[in-house]
Amino acid sequence: MEFNIAVLPGDGVGPEVITEALKVLQTVGEKFGHGFRLHDGLIGGVAIDTLGTALSDETLGMCKECDAVLLGAVGGSKWDDPQAKIHPEDGLLALRKELGLFANLRPVKVFPMLVDSTNLKPEVVRGVDLVVVRELTGGLYFGQPKKQWQTPEGRQAVDTLAYSEVEIERILKVGFELARNRRKKLASVDKANVLQSSRLWRQIAQEVSADYLDVELQHMLVDSCAMRLIQRPADLDVVVTENMFGDILTDEASMLAGSMGMLPSASLAGIPRGKTFGMYEPIHGSAPSRAGQNMANPIATILSAAMMLRYSFALEAEATAVENAVLAVLEQGYRTYDIMSEGKVRVGTKEMGDLIAQKVKG
Ligand code: IPM
Ligand code: MG
Numbered sequence: 001m002e003f004n005i006a007v008l009p010g011d012g013v014g015p016e017v018i019t020e021a022l023k024v025l026q027t028v029g030e031k032f033g034h035g036f037r038l039h040d041g042l043i044g045g046v047a048i049d050t051l052g053t054a055l056s057d058e059t060l061g062m063c064k065e066c067d068a069v070l071l072g073a074v075g076g077s078k079w080d081d082p083q084a085k086i087h088p089e090d091g092l093l094a095l096r097k098e099l100g101l102f103a104n105l106r107p108v109k110v111f112p113m114l115v116d117s118t119n120l121k122p123e124v125v126r127g128v129d130l131v132v133v134r135e136l137t138g139g140l141y142f143g144q145p146k147k148q149w150q151t152p153e154g155r156q157a158v159d160t161l162a163y164s165e166v167e168i169e170r171i172l173k174v175g176f177e178l179a180r181n182r183r184k185k186l187a188s189v190d191k192a193n194v195l196q197s198s199r200l201w202r203q204i205a206q207e208v209s210a211d212y213l214d215v216e217l218q219h220m221l222v223d224s225c226a227m228r229l230i231q232r233p234a235d236l237d238v239v240v241t242e243n244m245f246g247d248i249l250t251d252e253a254s255m256l257a258g259s260m261g262m263l264p265s266a267s268l269a270g271i272p273r274g275k276t277f278g279m280y281e282p283i284h285g286s287a288p289s290r291a292g293q294n295m296a297n298p299i300a301t302i303l304s305a306a307m308m309l310r311y312s313f314a315l316e317a318e319a320t321a322v323e324n325a326v327l328a329v330l331e332q333g334y335r336t337y338d339i340m341s342e343g344k345v346r347v348g349t350k351e352m353g354d355l356i357a358q359k360v361k362g
Pocket of ligand 1: 089092093247
C-alpha cells in the first residue's frame with residue numbers, strides 16, 4: 001500500500017525527532033512492503049521567518065491532500081513577544097481547526113522499566129494505562145468574543161468558553177468507542193458545579209451513555225480529576241474533556257510516565273474507525289535549549305508515528321511492531337537523558353532512532 005504523509009518538522013528539537021520517526025517508518029515500509037511518500041512543509045516559527053505566516057495556504061493545502069500529518073513541535077523564545085502579531089502556536093491552532101481535528105488522543109502508559117524514572121512513588125504509577133481524549137477545536141481556545149481592549153478604567157480582555165451539542169456529542173462518542181475496546185471505564189471531566197458549558201456537557205454525556213451500556217460512565221469535576229491523576233492514576237481508563245481542561249490535565253498526566261519525551265498523541269478528524277485522517281505529534285514542545293545537540297528523546301514522535309499507522313492507515317500489526325521495538329530497546333537498558341537512571345546506557349536522539357529501527361527490522 002502507498003500512503004502520503006505531510007511532514008512538518010517545525011521548530012527546536014522538532015526536526016531532530018521527526019528524522020528518527022521517519023527512519024523508523026522507512027524500516028516499517030521496507031519490512032511490510034508499504035510506500036510512504038513524504039511531503040515536507042513549514043509550520044510555526046520557521047514558517048514565520050521564511051514566509052511571514054505561521055501556517056501558509058500552501059502547507060495547509062498540502063496537508064489536506066495527504067492521508068496523515070506528522071508534526072514535530074512549534075515555538076521558541078525567539079517568537080515569544082506577547083506584542084507580536086503572529087506566534088508559532090497560531091499555526092498549530094489554525095491547522096487543528098482547518099483540518100477539523102477535534103479529537104486529541106493522549107495515551108499515558110507507564111512502561112514497567114521506567115517506573116523508577118518518575119518523581120512519583122513507583123507504587124503510584126505502576127500499571128498506569130490511561131488515555132485522555134481532549135476536545136481540540138472548541139472551547140476557550142476558539143470561542144468568540146476573544147479580544148483585549150481599552151476602557152476608561154483600564155485594559156480588559158475576554159475569552160469565551162462555548163460548546164455546541166454537536167461538538168460535545170462527537171468527542172464523547174470518541175471516548176466511549178475507545179473505552180469499549182479498553183477497560184470499559186469512561187470519566188467525563190467537567191466543571192458542572194460552576195460552568196454552563198459543563199452542565200450541557202454532563203447532560204450530553206448522560207444521553208450518549210445510553211448507547212454504550214457496556215461502558216461505565218463517571219462524571220468527574222476537573223479539579224478532582226487533577227487530584228486523582230496523582231493519587232490513584234491506575235484507576236483511570238478513558239478520560240474525556242474540553243480543550244483547556246485537557247491541555248492542563250495532559251501536562252500533569254505526562255509526569256506519570258517520567259518524561260514528556262515518552263508521550264505520543266493523535267489528533268483525529270473523526271471517530272477512530274478504519275482509516276481516519278489525523279495529525280500525529282509528540283506532546284512535548286520544541287525544547288529550544290536542547291535543540292541541535294542530539295539529546296532529545298525521539299520516542300514520543302516514534303510512538304506518534306505508530307499511532308498514525310494504527311489510526312490513519314489501519315496498519316495494526318505495523319503499529320504494534322513499532323511499539324514492541326520501543327519496549328525492547330528500553331528493556332535492553334538504552335536511555336536518552338530525560339529517562340536516564342543509574343546503570344543504564346545513555347544514548348542520543350540518533351542512536352535511539354537507530355536502535356528502534358533496527359529492532360523493527362528484527
Ligand atoms: C499542546 C500545547 C498547545 C496547546 C500550544 C503549543 C498551543 O500546549 O498541544 O498541549 O495549548 O494546545
Ligand atoms: Mg499543552
